[in-house]
Amino acid sequence: MKIDPIVAAKQFIDKNFSNCQGAILAGSVVRGEATETSDLDIVIFDENLTSSYRESMFDFGWAIEVFVHNLTSYKYFIEMDCKSAKPSMPRMISEGIILRDVGILESIKKEAKEILEKGPEIWSKEMINTKRYFITDALDDFSGSNNRAEDIFIANTIAYLVHEFVLRTNRQWIGSSKWIVRALNQYDENFTEEFVAAFNVFYKTGEKKKVVQLVDKVLEPHGGRLFDGFSLGK
Structure with missing residues (x-):
């Protein structure tokens, strides 16, 4: 013992x-x-x-x-x-x-x-837009995919990017592994429940709608999805 x-x-x-x-x-x-x-x-x-x-x-x-x-x-x-x-x-x-x-x-x-x-350093507008672009890119891959194996790992990427986006745009510390949920809970327990529930539905049933809705809800206050007009390093 x-x-x-x-x-x-x-x-x-x-x-x-x-x-x-x-x-x-x-x-x-x-x-x-x-x-x-x-x-x-x-x-x-x-x-x-x-x-x-x-x-x-x-x-x-x-x-x-x-x-x-x-x-x-x-x-x-x-x-x-x-x-x-x-x-x-x-x-x-x-x-x-x-x-x-x-x-x-x-x-x-x-x-x-x-x-x-x-808390961590405040994200610049440029960083927020860059993260919007990469979340949009992953979400498009997710929505368009018909490959269950690929879907699972795209969802993993989206989960990490969304948790990071929510926390960093609110000047909160982020996490990895189990600390993704812990960091979200420290910020907003209600959002964390919604976040976990959306991905839980996808992993159990393959239904993507709640994940897509969650991502759009997170991006909306910052201008929504971003593809057209995005430039990096020009």
Whole structure:
């Protein structure tokens, strides 16, 4: 049986990073969303390291992913997360439970929280139009296709593009995999229900109408579908 995640994380730190200046337990166990396959996400801050690294292992009855940084290297990963609008590192630091701290983590957690609250950079009009074009292109492929195998993967692309469009045009963080739905829920639970329902109908029955209606509803406030007149790099 797995021991308590906090106990396991503390024992892991004592065993492997006894001289670190800070350690945070993050992830699903902290949010109360752990499943049978959940792991422990542990962020380590060690001033003696010359570079950061990530490592996965089994120990103390848990799958453990450890993200190891010195006192400045984490900033690079936060910057990369902000550019991709997927705030993995700021989220882990902000929501995480402090397991060890010599007085460095208050300012680091404050920085991460402020980044999350600020949201990603605002999309330009040009970027919005570019995304409208690519969503339109995928939707046309979807509507015109009679190949079930191709339909499935076009739908996957549309789902990602639409979630990204909705969130970024409202200056919200996006996600991937399970975080697509989580990020949408954090923004608008009602829209998320509509989004999931439309794609669920398609995947179950092959009916495309609700997906097409959803996409048009999302694009409409920004000018609708875009093909004629679109130019990129001219």
